[in-house]
Structures are given as structure tokens and as C-alpha cells.
Amino acid sequence: MAPKKVEPKKPEPKKPEPKKEEAPAPAPVPETPKEPELDLKSVPLEFTADQIEEFRDAFTLFDETPTGEMKIRYAQCGDVMRALGHNPTNADVLTVLGKPKAEDMNTKYLDFETFLPMLQHVSRTKDQGTFEDFVEGLRVFDKEGNGTVMGAELRHVLATLGEKMTEDEVDRLMAGQEDANGCINYTSFIKHILSG
Amino acid sequence: MGCGVTKSTQLQLKPCNRGNISVPAATAMRAALLIQRWYRQYVAQLEMRRRCTWNIFQSIEYSGQQDHIKLYNFFGYLMDHFSSANSQRNLVSHMFGESDVFQDMEWERHVCYKEIEVLDIYTGPHLSFPLTISNVTELVHAFKNKQKLHARYVLQLLGKTWTLLRLMPNISHVCTCKHKEITICGDLHGHLEDLLLIFYKNGFPSAETPYVFNGDFVDRGKESIEILLVLFAFLLLYPHDVHLNRGNHEDHIVNLRYGFTKEVLGKYQVHGKMILKLLQKIFSWLPLATVIDQKVLILHGGISDKTDLNVIAKLDRHRFASALRPLKSSGASARLKEAALDPDGDDELSTGRRRVQSLTHGTPLRLRQELPRHSVHSESSRTSRSVEEELRERRRLAGLSLSSDSDPAEVLETDTNEWKQIVDVLWSDPMSQNGCVPNEVRGGGCYWGPDVTHKVLDTHKLQLLIRSHECKQEGYEFCHNGRVLTIFSASNYYDVGSNRGAYIRLGPDLIPHFKQFQSSRSTRELTLRQSVGRTELSALQALRMQLFAHKSDLIHEFQEYDPQCTGVISVKHWAAAVEKALRLALPWRVLRSQLVTDSAQDGTLNYQHWVNQLSVMQPNTEITNTSLLETLYKHHSNLESIFRMIDTDHSGLISFKEFRQTWKLLSSHLQMDISDKAISDLAESIDFNKDGSIDINEFMEAFRLVEHSRAETDAPASPE
Numbered sequence: 001m002a003p004k005k006v007e008p009k010k011p012e013p014k015k016p017e018p019k020k021e022e023a024p025a026p027a028p029v030p031e032t033p034k035e036p037e038l039d040l041k042s043v044p045l046e047f048t049a050d051q052i053e054e055f056r057d058a059f060t061l062f063d064e065t066p067t068g069e070m071k072i073r074y075a076q077c078g079d080v081m082r083a084l085g086h087n088p089t090n091a092d093v094l095t096v097l098g099k100p101k102a103e104d105m106n107t108k109y110l111d112f113e114t115f116l117p118m119l120q121h122v123s124r125t126k127d128q129g130t131f132e133d134f135v136e137g138l139r140v141f142d143k144e145g146n147g148t149v150m151g152a153e154l155r156h157v158l159a160t161l162g163e164k165m166t167e168d169e170v171d172r173l174m175a176g177q178e179d180a181n182g183c184i185n186y187t188s189f190i191k192h193i194l195s196g
Numbered sequence: 197m198g199c200g201v202t203k204s205t206q207l208q209l210k211p212c213n214r215g216n217i218s219v220p221a222a223t224a225m226r227a228a229l230l231i232q233r234w235y236r237q238y239v240a241q242l243e244m245r246r247r248c249t250w251n252i253f254q255s256i257e258y259s260g261q262q263d264h265i266k267l268y269n270f271f272g273y274l275m276d277h278f279s280s281a282n283s284q285r286n287l288v289s290h291m292f293g294e295s296d297v298f299q300d301m302e303w304e305r306h307v308c309y310k311e312i313e314v315l316d317i318y319t320g321p322h323l324s325f326p327l328t329i330s331n332v333t334e335l336v337h338a339f340k341n342k343q344k345l346h347a348r349y350v351l352q353l354l355g356k357t358w359t360l361l362r363l364m365p366n367i368s369h370v371c372t373c374k375h376k377e378i379t380i381c382g383d384l385h386g387h388l389e390d391l392l393l394i395f396y397k398n399g400f401p402s403a404e405t406p407y408v409f410n411g412d413f414v415d416r417g418k419e420s421i422e423i424l425l426v427l428f429a430f431l432l433l434y435p436h437d438v439h440l441n442r443g444n445h446e447d448h449i450v451n452l453r454y455g456f457t458k459e460v461l462g463k464y465q466v467h468g469k470m471i472l473k474l475l476q477k478i479f480s481w482l483p484l485a486t487v488i489d490q491k492v493l494i495l496h497g498g499i500s501d502k503t504d505l506n507v508i509a510k511l512d513r514h515r516f517a518s519a520l521r522p523l524k525s526s527g528a529s530a531r532l533k534e535a536a537l538d539p540d541g542d543d544e545l546s547t548g549r550r551r552v553q554s555l556t557h558g559t560p561l562r563l564r565q566e567l568p569r570h571s572v573h574s575e576s577s578r579t580s581r582s583v584e585e586e587l588r589e590r591r592r593l594a595g596l597s598l599s600s601d602s603d604p605a606e607v608l609e610t611d612t613n614e615w616k617q618i619v620d621v622l623w624s625d626p627m628s629q630n631g632c633v634p635n636e637v638r639g640g641g642c643y644w645g646p647d648v649t650h651k652v653l654d655t656h657k658l659q660l661l662i663r664s665h666e667c668k669q670e671g672y673e674f675c676h677n678g679r680v681l682t683i684f685s686a687s688n689y690y691d692v693g694s695n696r697g698a699y700i701r702l703g704p705d706l707i708p709h710f711k712q713f714q715s716s717r718s719t720r721e722l723t724l725r726q727s728v729g730r731t732e733l734s735a736l737q738a739l740r741m742q743l744f745a746h747k748s749d750l751i752h753e754f755q756e757y758d759p760q761c762t763g764v765i766s767v768k769h770w771a772a773a774v775e776k777a778l779r780l781a782l783p784w785r786v787l788r789s790q791l792v793t794d795s796a797q798d799g800t801l802n803y804q805h806w807v808n809q810l811s812v813m814q815p816n817t818e819i820t821n822t823s824l825l826e827t828l829y830k831h832h833s834n835l836e837s838i839f840r841m842i843d844t845d846h847s848g849l850i851s852f853k854e855f856r857q858t859w860k861l862l863s864s865h866l867q868m869d870i871s872d873k874a875i876s877d878l879a880e881s882i883d884f885n886k887d888g889s890i891d892i893n894e895f896m897e898a899f900r901l902v903e904h905s906r907a908e909t910d911a912p913a914s915p916e
Contacts, residue, residue, distance in 0.1 A: 057783035061247040082240030137230035162228035
């Protein structure tokens with residue numbers, strides 16, 4: 001399984017970043033994100049050669065081009081980073097991609113060389129979030145302090161707040177977790193998810 | 197779910213309509229973000245594992261098919277090189293001779309089902325002909341309850357099916373008649389549960405619910421005969437509304453290898469042989485394609501740049517019993533003639549026999565580097581017999597007298613062309629590049645590109661090609677700019693959780709609508725993680741078997757990285773070595789953590805130890821010659837096919853002599869050096885009850901692998 005590179009740091013409250021919807025000027029080579037605040041070219045690669053090979057293997061798994069061109073869609077970028085053990089938010093991913101337009105997400109492609117500095121950047125993000133944070137997150141909804149949360153409430157929150165999840169995502173997350181009263185024992189829930 | 201909120205991530209202070217969130221909004225927000233982030237990471241990691249598993253299964257399947265090509269090449273080799281020694285010639289003609297295949301018109305005389313008595317103890321369904329809807333419903337329910345249909349009724353049903361199929365054209369034309377929707381299903385491969393699920397969701401076949409079943413009903417799954425019986429029953433009931441296309445698995449030679457023959461003989465011990473013979477006929481009479489509203493073409497495999505529906509419509513499809521068996525009569529002698537005339541003296545005989553050629557361009561599998569192509573090009577050299585002698589031998593082999601009246605050259609031409617048309621239809625796969633190249637992975641048909649699709653479809657004024665033949669994770673997949681659609685209806689094909697199945701509803705607008713499904717009660721109860729984990733486990737086990745089969749190659753590659761013979765290599769080199777030895781394009785570095793569990797802290801590995809840990813054979817195998825054992829294991833699937841072919845009376849036994857001859861021929865074809873003594877010893881050690889004959893099933897049992905660490909656990913079956 002992919003190693004989880006979790007840095008045990010305290011999470012900072014999430015700043016809602018003002019998202020400017022304007023895309024960078026259309027470049028002839030759309031793969032290189034042009035973003036003044038984030039200069040990927042200046043990110044030194046600290047990965048070892050062996051790690052890079054492993055990342056390449058993983059990248060290939062997500063390559064869906066019919067001729068195996070070693071490219072992934074922008075929309076897949078976040079997934080590949082997460083598969084490799086990092087934990088960016090969707091906002092982080094968009095930043096590192098150069099704040100692309102919504103329609104670019106499924107039409108623009110990213111090759112491995114471009115991906116690597118993005119991965120490096122994301123791996124250094126301080127706000128990685130830990131297992132304990134996850135527990136804390138759930139505990140927030142444990143109104144009675146008895147180790148359970150209301151499934152319905154959790155669904156609602158996840159689908160309406162933060163980086164909203166789709167109904168499908170929520171269903172999959174909660175599959176088989178709610179008891180007859182619609183409650184979830186979140187300690188076992190967490191164990192079940194994280195013991196993969 | 198959502199409360200109609202805006203897209204921004206601004207603080208929400210709305211009271212939740214499912215009870216109040218008594219939590220400050222900022223906290224709730226933060227909590228939500230955390231959970232969402234973790235969830236997305238969890239899903240991404242699962243997704244990677246799922247893709248990894250999928251890759252493993254697909255690679256192994258392709259490599260298994262390469263194995264199958266070896267078998268096919270072996271048959272070709274036999275045709276070329278059997279010696280004039282009597283014993284060997286008898287063996288070969290025994291294998292290829294069509295013994296006691298009866299003429300079409302006389303089936304009722306030979307298949308005397310009337311004399312098969314149905315005893316009172318039989319509790320299964322009774323059929324009366326002509327069939328009624330209640331008969332058929334009863335049949336379906338019986339199969340659902342794991343009952344078996346009595347051999348008498350099976351034979352009766354099959355006989356009637358055969359009579360009906362002979363009246364059908366090669367290409368069925370179907371009309372939506374401006375209001376009907378037609379349901380199209382892909383490969384079923386013995387997965388009765390999937391068929392029943394489709395019927396449950398979509399309704400039984402009827403005049404209002406017409407169906408097209410696109411081949412590959414049998415093999416691999418364990419309920420192939422039940423699927424056939426149900427499909428044939430509906431066909432008899434609604435001959436205008438049920439359409440069956442032949443698949444490449446509707447072929448008795450393929451069935452020898454992929455489990456259908458075994459299934460039938462196991463379920464029908466007395467009448468299995470007769471059932472199989474009848475099925476052989478039926479398969480050859482299955483139509484080859486269906487066309488809807490003259491716009492949508494449905495066939496099992498695909499097309500080639502030579503595909504001509506007019507030729508296909510007119511040929512005698514039933515002459516081509518198996519795509520893999522060389523054609524009888526004019527075929528054999530004519531091919532030989534061609535070979536004799538071939539100025540280049542190439543080994544490759546006419547394309548009619550589909551001898552594999554090595555290619556110079558890339559395979560559809562994504563290879564990181566240019567791995568050495570697994571060449572199945574036959575390296576046998578020509579013998580120096582005269583052409584006349586060969587001709588005589590061939591004719592005797594094929595069991596005929598002198599050639600027919602018609603001009604042999606002309607007959608050859610048509611035969612070969614027709615044969616190729618059929619093989620292309622049943623075996624081809626699409627590729628993304630333009631062009632049309634022989635399909636060396638399958639050993640039959642071709643890979644065809646988008647330009648061929650456009651050309652063939654436009655020439656015939658068609659708009660869409662629907663085909664099956666390849667497993668797809670979502671049950672269906674478009675390619676070639678939406679003009680080719682693959683539909684696959686066997687869910688959990690590789691293992692539980694590996695893929696969904698799907699079927700198509702097509703109305704007069706000819707726009708396909710998909711319905712996906714995934715059978716198996718157990719999957720529904722498993723969470724995503726659990727089902728991914730299960731499939732993964734099974735894939736890894738299959739992979740370990742592949743590794744085991746390549747033990748010597750692995751050791752050899754490892755030693756290349758260990759010039760000082762220290763016995764250890766780095767894990768980095770492990771990945772490179774394994775990639776070379778197995779020639780499977782897999783993400784080995786990602787898999788490493790699963791396959792290498794005892795590397796040292798410094799990232800090194802004792803490779804000999806690791807190889808020994810892989811798996812061992814069943815402890816009761818008395819064969820002590822380990823390298824021979826390994827070789828046998830490597831080729832055991834093909835061996836089984838050959839044995840079953842030799843065993844023409846399906847007794848499950850072959851004689852010592854036959855065993856030795858087969859093995860000798862196979863080993864010389866594979867250019868292995870095995871002494872006669874080693875073979876004899878082997879034969880004796882396999883003859884467990886010492887009666888001079890070998891039980892095929894017992895022999896194959898010896899090749900089930902068990903985990904090294906677990907003593908008597910059952911090893912999961914390989915994804916055959």
C-alpha cells in the first residue's frame with residue numbers, strides 16, 4: 001500500500017481562499033501552469049530516484065490515454081497525489097494546477113514531468129492533517145458524547161459544507177455503517193476505513 | 197442532499213433541516229473539510245489498488261492466451277513434423293480425426309433420447325415439446341435452485357435447437373419496428389447469476405422484449421450448460437425475438453481448455469459425450485451476426501480490413517466447426533500446395549491457419565520499455581521430404597481420398613477467405629492506432645483501427661458496431677469515436693468485485709442506453725474496501741502462481757544483478773529483474789510492498805529465499821525431478837487441453853503410450869531436452885493406481901499450488 005506521509009502537526013483553521021475564477025492567459029503549451037504566486041520551476045525535487053520510479057508506476061496506473069502516453073487529466077491529479085499518500089484539499093490541487101477553469105479539468109492533460117514538482121510542492125504543505133484530526137472532525141458531531149454521530153447529519157454536513165461531496169461519494173463512504181437507528185459509531189467507522 | 201447552497205465555501209449559518217447542527221459553523225466547516233479530505237485520500241488509494249488488481253488480471257489473461265497460442269502452434273507443428281513412424285502418425289490422426297461425427301439429417305437416429313428413461317427419483321423439471329412459457333419459467337427456477345435438467349430433456353432440447361438453427365441465416369436482420377426496444381447482452385461465460393439478474397431487471401425474452409446475445413455463453417464460469425439451455429429454450433419459444441450470435445468460445449477446442457467440456461462431463465457422466473457432440477454441431481450452426489434496422493451491426497469479436505458482410509452472408513457457416521482446427525479436405529492439401537509454391541520458403545503457411553508472426557510495433561499493453569516481444573514464431577525447420585510424400589501423408593491424415601472435381605486452387609482461395617472472415621468476426625479486438633494487424637495475443641483475428649471501422653461501416657452503410665469479447669471494468673466501453681461499443685455482461689469476471697456487467701437497450705432512435713449491474717450477494721454486503729481487498733488478494737495469488745511458474749527465469753535474472761553471488765540484491769533491482777523475467781507490464785514497484793515482505797532494513801533481499809517462499813506444489817506429488825516439475829507446471833494448461841483432445845472417447849483416461857508420445861512431441865516443439873527415461877519415470881509416477889493409464893483429472897490435481905506457509909488450505913483457482 002502507498003506509504004502515508006503524514007506530518008504530525010496541528011491543523012490550522014482553514015482559510016477560505018478567495019478564488020479568482022479567471023484562468024491564466026491561454027498558453028500554447030497548456031500543461032505548464034502559469035501562476036505568479038507559485039513557481040513550480042523553483043521547487044527542488046527531493047525525491048529519490050527509487051521513489052520517482054514508484055511514482056511513475058502509480059502514474060501509469062491512472063493513465064487512461066488509449067496509446068499510453070503517460071498523461072493524466074487535470075481532474076485526476078488530486079487522486080494520484082492522494083494515492084501516493086499525500087492529502088491535499090481540492091483547493092490545494094487547483095492551486096498547484098494553476099487554477100484552471102472547470103471545463104479544463106477533463107480536457108487538459110498533465111505529463112509525469114510536470115506532475116512531479118506539483119507532487120513535491122504538495123508533499124511539503126504543512127497542513128497535512130492527521131488521523132487525530134479526522135477523529136476530531138467526527139467528534140464534533142457527537143452531540144451526546146457517546147461515541148456515535150447521526151448518519152443523516154453527517155451526510156448533510158458532508159454534502160453541503162466544505163468541499164462538498166456528491167451523493168454518490170457520501171453513500172459509498174457510509175455504506176453499511178449506520179445501525180438501525182441511523183447512528184454511526186465513529187471509532188469503528190474510522191478503524192474500518194483506515195485499516196485498509 | 198444539498199440545501200441548494202452556493203458554490204463558495206463561505207460560512208454557513210443556516211440551520212440544518214435534519215435537526216439542528218448545534219455546532220458553531222466554523223467548527224462544522226473545519227470538521228467537514230477534514231472528513232472530506234480523508235475520505236478522498238481513502239478513495240484514491242483504493243482506486244489505485246483496484247487499478248493495480250485489474251492490471252494484474254488482464255496481464256495474466258493475455259499471457260495465458262499467449263500460452264494458448266503455443267498450443268495452437270503446437271498443432272501446426274504436429275501437422276508439419278510428425279515423423280513417418282507409425283505410432284506418432286496414429287496419435288496425430290487420432291487427435292485430428294473426426295471420429296463418428298454424424299450427418300446432420302440423422303441426428304435423431306443417433307441421438308436416441310427416446311430411449312433414455314426418466315426415473316421417478318428425478319425431481320428436476322420436465323419438459324414437453326413444443327415448449328410453453330411455463331416450461332421455460334420452470335426451467336429457469338429449477339436452475340436458480342441448482343437443479344439439473346435430465347439428460348433426456350437436454351438432448352431433446354438441443355436437438356430441436358439444432359433443427360431450428362439450421363434454418364437461420366448467417367446474419368439475422370432485426371427491426372425495432374418503430375416502437376420496440378431491443379436488449380443486447382455481451383459475454384456471459386457461464387455466469388448464470390448474471391443472466392438471471394438481467395432477466396430480473398429487464399424481463400424475460402418475449403415478443404415485446406426481444407434480445408440479442410452476443411456470444412461467449414460458455415467457459416470459465418461454472419454454469420455454462422445451464423445458460424445454454426435457458427437461452428436455447430427461449431430461442432425455441434420466441435425464434436423471431438431471440439437472437440444468438442456465435443462467440444469464439446462456442447468452439448469445442450476452446451472448450452477443452454477453458455472448462456466447458458469438463459463441466460458437461462462432470463454434470464452428465466453417462467450422456468455427456470453425446471451432449472458435447474450435439475453441441476459441437478449447434479455451435480457451428482450459430483449465426484455469426486445480427487443487424488438492427490440495417491444500421492447497427494452486432495457481432496462477437498470484431499472486424500478486419502477484409503471484412504465483407506456479403507461474403508459472410510453467403511458462406512456455409514457450419515463447415516467451420518472450430519476456428520482453431522485446421523480445415524479438413526481441400527484446406528490441408530491446398531495449403532500445402534501453397535507452401536510448396538512459396539518462393540520465400542517461409543515457415544508461415546497460408547493465413548488460413550493463423551500462424552503467429554512476430555510484430556515490430558507495440559502491443560496494446562503499455563510497456564514501460566520495449567520488452568522483448570514474446571515471440572511465438574515457430575522455429576521448427578523444414579524437413580526434407582518431397583512434396584509428393586507430404587501430400588500423400590496429409591491426405592491420409594485428413595482421412596480422404598483424392599481431391600474433388602472442382603479446381604483445387606479455386607476451392608482453396610474461397611475456403612481460406614471464408615475461414616478468415618469468420619475468424620476475424622469471432623476473434624478480433626479494436627486498437628487505437630490506424631491500420632489492421634494480426635492479433636498475436638489471441639492467436640486469431642486481428643487488431644483493427646478506427647480507419648478500418650469507418651471504412652467497413654461506411655461501405656455497408658452502418659452507423660454503429662456493437663461487439664463483446666473483452667472484459668471492461670464498467671461493463672461497456674466506447675472507442676473509435678463512438679462508432680464501436682464493447683458490451684460485456686459477466687460481472688465479477690476475474691473475481692468478486694473485479695468489474696460490473698452491463699447490457700444495452702436500443703430503441704428506434706438507435707441510441708444505446710446502458711444498464712450496469714454486479715451480481716453476487718456477498719459483494720453487496722461488502723464495503724468498497726473489502727471487495728477491493730478480496731479481489732486484490734485473488735489477483736496477488738494468481739500473480740504468485742505466475743512467479744512460481746517462472747522460478748528459473750527469475751533466479752537467472754536475479755543473478756544478473758548479483759555478480760558477486762552474495763545472494764542478495766536491492767529491492768530496486770528486484771523490480772527490474774521480475775519485470776524482465778515475467779514480461780508482464782505491471783506496476784512492479786507499486787506491487788513490491790505486497791510481494792516482498794521480508795526485505796532487510798537496508799533495502800536488500802535474499803532472493804533465493806524469496807523465490808522459495810512463493811508457493812509449493814501439492815505435497816502428495818511423487819514427482820521428484822524438480823525442473824521437470826516446473827516445466828510441467830508452466831505448460832499444464834496446454835497439456836490438459838492436449839490430453840483431453842487425445843481422450844476422444846472422453847473417458848478421462850489416456851494410456852501411457854499416448855502420454856509419452858504427447859510429451860515427447862511437446863517437448864521437442866518447445867525445444868526442451870527431456871530424456872526418454874525422464875518421461876517414462878514421470879508417466880509412472882503419475883499413474884497413481886498403477887494400471888497403465890493416467891487419469892487426467894488426477895494428473896491436473898497435482899498442479900494445484902498451495903501456499904508455502906499454509907499446509908492444507910485450498911488454493912484459489914487460477915483465473916482461467
